[in-house]
Amino acid sequence: MPIDSTALNPDPLAELAAWVDAAETAGHGLAQAFALATADARGEPSVRFVLLRGVGPDGLHFFTNRDSRKGHELAVNPHAAAAFWWPQTNRQVRVSGSVHPVDDEETAAYWESRPRGHQLAAWASAQSQPVPDRRTLEANVELMAARFAGESAIPLPPFWGGYRLEAQVIEFWESREDRIHDRIEFRLLLDGTWEQRRLQP
Numbered sequence: 001m002p003i004d005s006t007a008l009n010p011d012p013l014a015e016l017a018a019w020v021d022a023a024e025t026a027g028h029g030l031a032q033a034f035a036l037a038t039a040d041a042r043g044e045p046s047v048r049f050v051l052l053r054g055v056g057p058d059g060l061h062f063f064t065n066r067d068s069r070k071g072h073e074l075a076v077n078p079h080a081a082a083a084f085w086w087p088q089t090n091r092q093v094r095v096s097g098s099v100h101p102v103d104d105e106e107t108a109a110y111w112e113s114r115p116r117g118h119q120l121a122a123w124a125s126a127q128s129q130p131v132p133d134r135r136t137l138e139a140n141v142e143l144m145a146a147r148f149a150g151e152s153a154i155p156l157p158p159f160w161g162g163y164r165l166e167a168q169v170i171e172f173w174e175s176r177e178d179r180i181h182d183r184i185e186f187r188l189l190l191d192g193t194w195e196q197r198r199l200q201p
Contacts, residue, residue, distance in 0.1 A: 003182040005176055005198060012170040012186040014193055017094055023086035037081045038073040053110060059164040061102060063110055065127035067159045074099050080165055092173040095165060102162035111120050111156045119154040120144045
């Protein structure tokens, strides 16, 4: 059945959360993975996959090494675009908007929820920087494991934190066999409400 635009949640962020849940129910192993596109000060783009760690009225939340390429790009050009794709449900969602660091409390809470091995890897890796070989990375992890061996909790690295993509445009796409795909776009207006329109495929 084609998308009934009137049946969509008037809050597109809530609708996005529902589509993520539907993809998980359909068996998508990484339903929360999305491609995040950023650009440097010259406008040169780069893209990579990250994991959605929360979605709400203030946007899409994700965490990373702030000294990574994306971290440096967001520091000088705090705008990004995201794309989700779920083949199990033949759906895609695109999001674009401004990006802001999340507060220290949210970052700390998420950090504490991560497995110890993930925390060690974050400390060990200078993300996006060259490394001679994999063994060097493994040695760095071993060094971090020894460094924090006596500590029940590994501290939050000063270079690691969260961001939220504050959506200004969200597009819901669903494929059709006749190639007349459904595209419903939401745009955030100055008064804080969302304008909805159907786009041609």
